[in-house]
Amino acid sequence: MKHWLILAAGLTLALPAHAIDWKEMLRGVLGKPVEQPPASGVDALSNADINAGLKEALARGADAAVAQLGQKDGFFGNAALRIPLPPSLQKAEKAMHMFGMGKQADDLVLSMNRAAEAAVPEARTLLVDAVRAMTLEDAKGILTGGQTSATDFFRRKTEATLTERFGPIVKATTDRIGLAQQYNQYAGMAAQFNLIDKQQASVERYVTQQALDRLYTVIGEKEAAIRANPMQAGSALLKKVFGAVSGR
Numbered sequence: 001m002k003h004w005l006i007l008a009a010g011l012t013l014a015l016p017a018h019a020i021d022w023k024e025m026l027r028g029v030l031g032k033p034v035e036q037p038p039a040s041g042v043d044a045l046s047n048a049d050i051n052a053g054l055k056e057a058l059a060r061g062a063d064a065a066v067a068q069l070g071q072k073d074g075f076f077g078n079a080a081l082r083i084p085l086p087p088s089l090q091k092a093e094k095a096m097h098m099f100g101m102g103k104q105a106d107d108l109v110l111s112m113n114r115a116a117e118a119a120v121p122e123a124r125t126l127l128v129d130a131v132r133a134m135t136l137e138d139a140k141g142i143l144t145g146g147q148t149s150a151t152d153f154f155r156r157k158t159e160a161t162l163t164e165r166f167g168p169i170v171k172a173t174t175d176r177i178g179l180a181q182q183y184n185q186y187a188g189m190a191a192q193f194n195l196i197d198k199q200q201a202s203v204e205r206y207v208t209q210q211a212l213d214r215l216y217t218v219i220g221e222k223e224a225a226i227r228a229n230p231m232q233a234g235s236a237l238l239k240k241v242f243g244a245v246s247g248r
Contacts, residue, residue: 115173
């Protein structure tokens with residue numbers, strides 16, 4: 001046996017790399033197949049685990065985000081998530097307070113945030129549908145992607161439709177505020193001449209985009225929390241799937 005191993009080593013130096021079938025050579029020398037190292041990390045997960053684990057994670061994140069934002073003060077009561085006046089009105093806000101229009105500005109801010117809070121529950125069904133329609137390829141891309149890959153998936157799948165659904169709900173609330181109507185009149189004209197961004201051409205368009213941005217931000221925070229500490233995810237499946245990615 002020792003002589004055969006010495007011969008094999010000598011052939012390594014004499015033959016080009018592509019001409020050597022190491023598995024076949026060692027099988028012949030040792031009389032048994034070469035054992036492969038056991039799979040680890042993501043490679044050790046079954047397709048069923050990946051698919052089910054990601055769907056559970058996305059469903060949890062979406063539900064938590066909608067529940068947090070789709071209630072009274074979900075936006076307005078949180079300084080980090082509160083929707084401010086459009087930038088073009090922010091410039092005039094101090095002057096409005098000075099000239100006795102402060103209450104109108106404050107009412108508009110409140111109505112914008114209440115409109116967002118009323119619209120967010122509309123997102124639940126679409127987000128759930130996106131999870132159900134997720135393919136195995138989607139799941140693997142999310143699992144091994146960046147820290148916000150699940151959030152990016154939701155945005156791709158739902159943003160256009162949610163924009164259409166949010167708009168009328170937001171408009172019904174903000175239209176009751178006189179300042180919103182005045183803003184729409186002047187901002188609409190300004191947008192035609194590219195004086196302001198088209199996303200600010202009306203209060204409802206502005207609020208819709210701001211609400212969606214914040215919704216995806218909160219979903220991203222839920223996703224990051226699971227990725228950062230899968231052991232605290234509260235589900236054996238989530239621990240298994242995200243623990244494989246993080247090595248925990």
